[in-house]
């Protein structure tokens with residue numbers, strides 16, 4: 149039977165950074181990282197379209213949803229895991245014009261390599277293609293039962309098993325049961341940062357077209373959220389940054405309508421149409437050149453009139469009722485998770501001493517733009533520092 153000081157369950161963004169930081173703070177600690185995938189950091193390597201949007205310069209607890217705002221603020225705004233000079237990847241980080249921060253090489257897989265390198269140099273034990281199927285705590289020590297019928301012992305356990313988004317990364321939601329075994333409650337789970345299904349009657353001809361827009365989500369007359377960004381029309385509805393950004397605000401809401409404002413901040417559209425009418429343009433061409441031709445024609449067809457005021461109004465408020473989302477298989481992140489009420493400020497279980505949590509498994513999720521990886525890294529750093537102090 150193998151014995152460790154610390155067993156980290158899950159070798160994703162949180163698990164890898166927790167192990168890396170622990171080995172830095174406590175060279176003698178005997179650590180194992182156990183992951184169900186055949187490679188460490190598989191999801192991390194796929195983030196940000198393979199470029200790894202690791203954090204954001206506009207960090208604030210307002211960017212997060214879920215339990216215990218104060219705790220999230222303390223962790224996300226005070227941790228140094230992602231400070232630009234001395235970050236956990238030991239590489240140059242650069243911000244784009246929207247504040248999204250990437251590694252200089254814009255290669256997410258290189259971030260994994262960097263963390264895996266830390267683990268190798270520190271001789272950390274790694275078990276791949278191995279799922280932890282049970283954890284028990286007896287006499288102040290944990291016993292972990294593994295899918296290969298073996299067991300390991302550990303004095304501390306860090307649960308970094310992620311959530312339920314994109315089960316091809318072995319994050320299918322079954323591992324919440326490991327927390328439930330200790331009496332932890334799991335808040336309702338929803339897919340977030342996800343594509344939306346809408347009524348498609350008016351967008352059938354627009355598949356694949358990308359527009360820059362202001363996108364609002366409205367439910368029963370109330371604006372739930374309003375975001376500027378890219379929107380891509382698809383055969384099921386809409387995708388793109390603006391859609392991902394708005395999706396966290398829609399969970400559990402009924403009768404949601406999306407309102408697309410094409411050409412944000414352009415006011416003289418009716419005048420433009422009037423001019424084209426005076427020049428004898430065909431009805432279907434009244435928005436030609438002003439918008440992508442197919443989008444212009446779809447708007448005019450829906451307006452069903454050549455009245456410039458009706459067309460201009462539709463261009464500012466093109467509505468699409470939401471009928472659902474693409475669900476967990478396509479979502480970037482899980483909304484909900486281990487209830488923060490039973491988790492201390494140090495991210496330790498209040499129900500079982502020496503059991504810690506980090507990353508997406510907790511009921512904390514962020515907006516689009518690097519906030520979710522930032523939470524994974526900074527929560528993992530917090531746990532590493534607490535455990536390291538206790539080991540000394």
Ligand SMILES: Cc1cc2nc3c(=O)[nH]c(=O)nc-3n(C[C@H](O)[C@H](O)[C@H](O)COP(=O)(O)OP(=O)(O)OC[C@H]3O[C@@H](n4cnc5c(N)ncnc54)[C@H](O)[C@@H]3O)c2cc1C
Nearest residue numbers: 158160161162184195196201280310318507508518520521
């Ligand atoms: C396609 C995609 C793109 C994304 N892009 C970004 C981005 O650019 N910026 C950003 O901030 N966020 C992004 N995210 C979200 C971000 O990747 C996650 O929030 C983050 O990876 C969560 O880290 P984690 O370590 O908590 O969980 P994960 O990275 O999901 O790691 C959990 C690990 O636990 C393992 N595991 C689960 N159960 C067990 C078990 N019982 N035993 C052993 N191992 C287990 C899994 O195999 C997995 O490797 C993206 C997500 C996706 C899917």
